Amino acid sequence: MSYTIPSQTRIGHIHLKVTDLERSLAFYRDLLGFEVQQYYGSSAVFVSAGGYHHHIGLNTWQSKNSGPAPRHTAGLFHTAILYPTRKDLAVIVKRLLDANYPLTGAADHGVSEAIYLDDPDQNGVELYWDRPKEAWPLDEMGNLLMVTDPLDLEGLLQLAG
Numbered sequence: 001m002s003y004t005i006p007s008q009t010r011i012g013h014i015h016l017k018v019t020d021l022e023r024s025l026a027f028y029r030d031l032l033g034f035e036v037q038q039y040y041g042s043s044a045v046f047v048s049a050g051g052y053h054h055h056i057g058l059n060t061w062q063s064k065n066s067g068p069a070p071r072h073t074a075g076l077f078h079t080a081i082l083y084p085t086r087k088d089l090a091v092i093v094k095r096l097l098d099a100n101y102p103l104t105g106a107a108d109h110g111v112s113e114a115i116y117l118d119d120p121d122q123n124g125v126e127l128y129w130d131r132p133k134e135a136w137p138l139d140e141m142g143n144l145l146m147v148t149d150p151l152d153l154e155g156l157l158q159l160a161g
Contacts, residue, residue: 021045037053063121081127111144114151
């Protein structure tokens with residue numbers, strides 16, 4: 001029997017294995033601006049945007065002081081963090097550049113604009129904003145046509161003020 005997930009379904013949070021909580025907090029809290037909601041002993045912390053119970057869980061239960069996960073094996077490719085507006089994306093991109101934080105890529109996907117980077121444990125992170133649905137590119141049959149084109153980083157940064 002066919003099943004389609006309800007359209008209101010959302011991915012609520014992600015829980016990452018990290019090697020050092022304070023180093024990860026320096027990235028997710030201090031650089032990206034997530035707020036700590038709760039420490040879970042000395043081995044986990046939950047952070048969020050806007051007071052939600054948690055968007056990201058960070059723990060060292062199985063990974064304390066270890067190395068990053070091998071890049072060329074199965075696993076998480078990246079965590080995607082959706083910003084509400086293009087200006088919000090511009091502000092965080094400027095913040096990262098001002099901090100000399102290395103970016104691994106940037107793209108205009110037609111439906112969205114995105115930048116890519118790695119967190120301190122080499123977990124991939126995408127920071128992006130979605131264009132309004134009515135502006136998404138469609139092919140001649142009306143099907144979604146996502147692309148990977150160069151991002152106009154200069155134009156984006158002009159919004160950061």
